[in-house]
Amino acid sequence: MTSSTDALQNFLIDGLRNAHAMESQAVSLTSMQVDRLKHYPELEARIREHLEETKAQRDRLETLLGEFNVSASGLKDFALKTTGSMAALVHGFMEDEVLKNSMASFAFENFEIAAYTSLIAAAERFEKANLVDVCGTKVLE
């Protein structure tokens, strides 16, 4: 492998680890939010659906990391899971909790799209078609 190929591969691995931590954070955040939505059944159903999509994406990312013979970063996962839980906890004390969580989720989803868009561009250069598919699927979700 050339040094530029190594650099691209390292970038991809880092991006996959970051995405895995991001999805772990989303699982943590969404799990806390969903149990507090009993008065909003349609929203609760959609959030539960997205929670399952998020868990599936986290699994797909683990598979991709395995193809590079590396695992997810436990430290990154822990740090982001903790901040996700804290955000949900703080909003839980507010009267407009559902609105605040919806706005935070909207911002988070846009952050995910930006992260996956950059990963797709790198994966295309690395000719990693399955990585492009996994990231593209998540952007559509």
Ligand SMILES: [Fe+2]
């Ligand atoms: Fe998401």
